[in-house]
Amino acid sequence: MKHVVKRAGHTEPYDSNKLYTSIYATCLAVREPTSASRVTAKKIVKDVNKWLESKQEVTVHDIRAFAGKKLLETNHHAGYLYLHHKIMW
Amino acid sequence: MQSFKKPTRYDFDLIVIGSGAGGGVAAHIAANEGKKVALVESSSLGGDSPHFGCIPTKALLKAAKTLYTVQNAPQFGIKANSVSYNFRSVQAFKDKAINSTGVNNESSVFRHQGIHIVKGQAHFINPWTISLGLKHIRARKFLIATGSSPIIPNIPGLPESGFITYKQASHLLKPPKSLFIIGGGPVAYEYAQIYATFGTKVYIAEVRGHLLPFEDPEVGDSAEAVLAKKGVHVRTNAKVIHCSGTNNRKVITFEHNGQQHRVATEMLMVATGKYANCDLGLQNTGVKLTDFGIKVDRFMRTNAKHIFAAGDVIGVDFSTHTAIQEGRLAVHNMYQRKKIAMDYHAIPRCYFGDPEIAIVGKTEHQLRVSGDLYQTAIAPISILGKAITSNYSYGFVKIIANHNGVILGASIVSPHASEMLSELTFAIQHHHHACAIANTVHPFPTWSEAIRIVASKIKCI
Numbered sequence: 379m380k381h382v383v384k385r386a387g388h389t390e391p392y393d394s395n396k397l398y399t400s401i402y403a404t405c406l407a408v409r410e411p412t413s414a415s416r417v418t419a420k421k422i423v424k425d426v427n428k429w430l431e432s433k434q435e436v437t438v439h440d441i442r443a444f445a446g447k448k449l450l451e452t453n454h455h456a457g458y459l460y461l462h463h464k465i466m467w
Numbered sequence: 468m469q470s471f472k473k474p475t476r477y478d479f480d481l482i483v484i485g486s487g488a489g490g491g492v493a494a495h496i497a498a499n500e501g502k503k504v505a506l507v508e509s510s511s512l513g514g515d516s517p518h519f520g521c522i523p524t525k526a527l528l529k530a531a532k533t534l535y536t537v538q539n540a541p542q543f544g545i546k547a548n549s550v551s552y553n554f555r556s557v558q559a560f561k562d563k564a565i566n567s568t569g570v571n572n573e574s575s576v577f578r579h580q581g582i583h584i585v586k587g588q589a590h591f592i593n594p595w596t597i598s599l600g601l602k603h604i605r606a607r608k609f610l611i612a613t614g615s616s617p618i619i620p621n622i623p624g625l626p627e628s629g630f631i632t633y634k635q636a637s638h639l640l641k642p643p644k645s646l647f648i649i650g651g652g653p654v655a656y657e658y659a660q661i662y663a664t665f666g667t668k669v670y671i672a673e674v675r676g677h678l679l680p681f682e683d684p685e686v687g688d689s690a691e692a693v694l695a696k697k698g699v700h701v702r703t704n705a706k707v708i709h710c711s712g713t714n715n716r717k718v719i720t721f722e723h724n725g726q727q728h729r730v731a732t733e734m735l736m737v738a739t740g741k742y743a744n745c746d747l748g749l750q751n752t753g754v755k756l757t758d759f760g761i762k763v764d765r766f767m768r769t770n771a772k773h774i775f776a777a778g779d780v781i782g783v784d785f786s787t788h789t790a791i792q793e794g795r796l797a798v799h800n801m802y803q804r805k806k807i808a809m810d811y812h813a814i815p816r817c818y819f820g821d822p823e824i825a826i827v828g829k830t831e832h833q834l835r836v837s838g839d840l841y842q843t844a845i846a847p848i849s850i851l852g853k854a855i856t857s858n859y860s861y862g863f864v865k866i867i868a869n870h871n872g873v874i875l876g877a878s879i880v881s882p883h884a885s886e887m888l889s890e891l892t893f894a895i896q897h898h899h900h901a902c903a904i905a906n907t908v909h910p911f912p913t914w915s916e917a918i919r920i921v922a923s924k925i926k927c928i
Contacts, residue, residue: 435590435598436590437751443750
């Protein structure tokens with residue numbers, strides 16, 4: 379099982395559903411249609427899962443950075459929002 | 468990057484990530500200095516060079532060269548009635564060469580020195596902690612020497628049709644009937660010679676104007692002429708646009724001179740360069756990256772003061788000897804008060820084959836771009852007594868010097884070029900004038916006489 383080191387330092391099991399939800403929400407926020415948002419979120423989750431294959435433990439920051447980079451390639455606006463919204467708000 | 472609290476206790480003084488040329492040397496030096504060192508490796512100890520790079524290719528080249536020499540023995544009056552080879556035996560010789568480097572005993576060598584070997588994929592959790600599996604290890608200092616991986620170009624159909632890289636090319640069970648190599652750099656130059664000698668029909672497509680594109684054009688043109696003589700089909704200014712096919716038949720479509728061409732081969736090889744292995748959670752350390760790898764200063768230190776990097780991962784030079792020097796300096800600069808800067812101005816670049824190509828220092832193109840005044844001198848090796856007695860006439864020595872005659876760069880295309888280069892590397896490293904070489908007696912008849920002849924053509928003030 380993959381583990382994610384959270385900001386506070388504790389770890390919890392990696393949950394791809396959480397990632398899917400956040401990507402999906404970001405895509406919707408940039409007015410991407412629902413069906414396209416689902417496809418994008420699925421693709422990004424698949425990419426992240428593949429990237430995690432060789433890793434046992436990563437930080438939440440790592441997942442955000444990798445998913446954001448992949449999302450930038452697919453939907454630039456969504457990727458930008460995903461990578462920066464925490465700083466913007 | 469979020470802020471992290473520096474730990475109060477550490478498991479190791481130094482963690483070296485990667486056991487290749489840079490990491491291995493650094494771990495040895497640090498352990499000799501009494502530091503508590505851990506060496507993290509995700510695959511085979513020793514890195515690329517003994518397993519997939521320098522050692523297996525040189526062993527295969529030696530076998531290929533021997534075959535070529537025997538095939539061409541009649542020119543010396545030697546009769547060889549039947550010449551054949553057993554490729555499995557050739558591979559056995561190559562494996563023996565790999566084992567003789569000591570890579571199989573390396574773990575015991577490291578352990579004997581008190582170095583802790585940890586197998587696994589390192590990932591930074593914070594600037595002082597790496598995660599290995601689910602185990603966290605903290606260290607005061609880190610050296611990242613994770614090496615590089617082959618670049619796979621974005622060509623439609625390439626992943627589906629299947630291809631090999633330098634990692635598989637040295638371990639084939641038999642030479643393919645035909646081989647298409649995408650890229651015309653050092654890897655292509657060496658493997659094209661190996662497999663062409665063993666009877667493979669080899670094609671090379673290079674997108675730039677000549678082979679070995681980062682060297683001067685005459686060097687690339689020489690490489691092309693050498694390969695053409697051995698039956699290799701070289702296409703420069705050729706861009707592969709599509710690949711298709713499966714198993715033993717790949718169809719490669721490339722553009723050359725505005726026209727599309729198709730070639731069907733048994734095997735397809737990608738040799739388009741390497742990229743630095745930086746995927747180890749560096750965003751959690753704040754370490755900055757360049758377009759080519761980890762950003763380091765002249766002392767091999769990253770912007771995080773306790774993290775150093777050496778070897779291919781910094782993306783400056785992908786050779787084993789450079790990685791060794793970088794690793795040595797990184798560990799020196801970690802623990803010594805007097806720092807030593809890495810100097811790249813006299814790093815040899817050797818392309819092994821027959822003939823060998825060896826280059827050091829600046830190229831003519833670089834000097835032209837920078838606008839510096841320079842002079843060049845060149846001499847063919849065919850004028851040498853050694854060339855006459857060897858019945859070999861192909862190659863040259865070229866020296867580039869500044870207007871005072873101080874040697875700035877040199878290129879050699881000749882048998883034993885890599886051995887000859889050290890004289891010129893020394894001269895460049897220590898800013899010697901060409902006349903110093905010209906006034907040095909070189910034995911007759913040797914290949915290195917060409918260096919003295921060329922040096923004597925340079926005007927020294």
